[in-house]
Amino acid sequence: QQQVKQSPQSLIVQKGGISIINCAYENTAFDYFPWYQQFPGKGPALLIAIRPDVSEKKEGRFTISFNKSAKQFSLHIMDSQPGDSATYFCAAGRRGTSGSARQLTFGSGTQLTVLP
Amino acid sequence: DAGVTQSPTHLIKTRGQHVTLRCSPISGHKSVSWYQQVLGQGPQFIFQYYEKEERGRGNFPDRFSARQFPNYSSELNVNALLLGDSALYLCASSLLRGDETQYFGPGTRLLVL
Numbered sequence: 001q002q003q004v005k006q007s008p009q010s011l012i013v014q015k016g017g018i019s020i021i022n023c024a025y026e027n028t029a030f031d032y033f034p035w036y037q038q039f040p041g042k043g044p045a046l047l048i049a050i051r052p053d054v055s056e057k058k059e060g061r062f063t064i065s066f067n068k069s070a071k072q073f074s075l076h077i078m079d080s081q082p083g084d085s086a087t088y089f090c091a092a093g094r095r096g097t098s099g100s101a102r103q104l105t106f107g108s109g110t111q112l113t114v115l116p
Numbered sequence: 117d118a119g120v121t122q123s124p125t126h127l128i129k130t131r132g133q134h135v136t137l138r139c140s141p142i143s144g145h146k147s148v149s150w151y152q153q154v155l156g157q158g159p160q161f162i163f164q165y166y167e168k169e170e171r172g173r174g175n176f177p178d179r180f181s182a183r184q185f186p187n188y189s190s191e192l193n194v195n196a197l198l199l200g201d202s203a204l205y206l207c208a209s210s211l212l213r214g215d216e217t218q219y220f221g222p223g224t225r226l227l228v229l
Contacts, residue, residue: 004158006158032216034217036220041222042222043120043206043208043220043221043222043223044159044206044220045220046217046218046219049217089158089159091158100147100164100166100171100172101147101149101164101166101171101210101212101216101218102216102218103149103161103164103172103174104149104151104159104161104218105161106151106158106159106160107158108156108157108158109156109157109158
């Protein structure tokens, strides 16, 4: 029930195209859904995050779509660029004890390659 | 501003040994979380500390332990190392008030032979 399932495992997109990565969760206790970007040799960096009370959030070229009833959310990268080539992780967070940060459960990752 | 720093960057140990990994959070951040990232997988939650108290523990054996110091830095200890402990160990810090983002360090790459 703690799993977050992510697909596809890898994705190849032409420059200027749209990259779409999907995630699904089971635990309804999750109330925070971030997406992280990770380059080789680096730690994950937050791209964008959403709460379940909204269905969509956009920041620049990155958009999260959230479907609470289906327990699914997705990341859309518009006008994909070669510099976007990285591994993307979805995550789901639930608050722990009082005063603590959310404990994140990550998906398995999507290796995105944007061809020039 | 300095981000989350971790040391060492790389480490090679043999089975049965003990290892200590260190993390310094972003200045002002009082919450530190540890994650294990096995090659090709997403990070998996190990521990969370806030104000020097353990606030959460993932599904890891008792060989894994951690602590947080008065300056909010943290150590992750792993005893009786197994080959399967080979992974990237990530530390993340959070401000909590007004910004719940977890900021990750570059990680410590541990190889157990």
